[in-house]
Amino acid sequence: MGFFSRRHSATTESSPAVGPRTAPAAPGAAAAVLDPALAALTGHWTIDRPHSRIGFSVRHAMVTTVRGAFADYRSALYFDGEQPSRSRAELVIQVASVDTGVEQRDAHLVGADFFDANRYPEMVFRSTSTVHAGDDSYRMTGDLTIRNITRPVELDLTYLGSVVDPFGFERAGFDGTTTIDRTEWGLVYNQRLEAGGTMVSEKIRLQFDISAIRSAPVA
Numbered sequence: 001m002g003f004f005s006r007r008h009s010a011t012t013e014s015s016p017a018v019g020p021r022t023a024p025a026a027p028g029a030a031a032a033v034l035d036p037a038l039a040a041l042t043g044h045w046t047i048d049r050p051h052s053r054i055g056f057s058v059r060h061a062m063v064t065t066v067r068g069a070f071a072d073y074r075s076a077l078y079f080d081g082e083q084p085s086r087s088r089a090e091l092v093i094q095v096a097s098v099d100t101g102v103e104q105r106d107a108h109l110v111g112a113d114f115f116d117a118n119r120y121p122e123m124v125f126r127s128t129s130t131v132h133a134g135d136d137s138y139r140m141t142g143d144l145t146i147r148n149i150t151r152p153v154e155l156d157l158t159y160l161g162s163v164v165d166p167f168g169f170e171r172a173g174f175d176g177t178t179t180i181d182r183t184e185w186g187l188v189y190n191q192r193l194e195a196g197g198t199m200v201s202e203k204i205r206l207q208f209d210i211s212a213i214r215s216a217p218v219a
Contacts (some may be wrong), residue, residue, distance in 0.1 A: 044215040051211040059201035072097035089127040113189040117172040120147045131132035146185035169213045
């Protein structure tokens with residue numbers, strides 16, 4: 001979803017260090033110049049699912065937090081190292097792959113009260129723009145579709161660096177997060193508590209812990 005940074009971490013094997021050294025532009029100041037070495041990261045990337053997590057957290061019964069993740073998804077990422085604004089991302093999640101660690105709760109989530117996976121099997125994010133927010137922080141705007149309802153969201157991203165792993169794969173990592181109101185996507189099910197409040201918070205925090213690997217060149 002975005003591979004932009006002034007920092008490049010050391011590799012477990014010999015690998016040249018590259019990365020942008022940018023700073024947020026002050027009002028009226030000239031735009032920051034990207035490190036030319038960042039161009040080396042230009043290309044197509046995919047999320048390495050065994051080493052990544054597409055998750056969420058939500059308050060339950062007003063007093064605790066339930067966490068879950070989606071195990072099945074596909075991704076298409078492109079990074080332009082010279083003009084990061086041209087970078088783009090698409091993430092297609094199979095909602096039936098939700099896992100909160102409780103089978104009964106997962107079955108409720110994929111049912112008609114929530115995701116209604118039989119009618120709406122996929123949740124989709126497609127980026128529309130990316131801006132530098134300072135240092136290793138970026139903000140990606142995109143369209144999130146759940147239950148055939150599409151609304152804009154903003155992801156706050158932190159770039160973590162890139163490495164060449166012992167198997168020769170070039171990796172780039174970042175953390176991303178955003179908070180949404182689930183009712184705006186038709187996820188309105190709830191129960192009132194006697195003491196006040198609701199069983200499930202309307203606010204959902206989406207979390208992206210990503211290790212992306214460079215895609216093989218197309219022949």
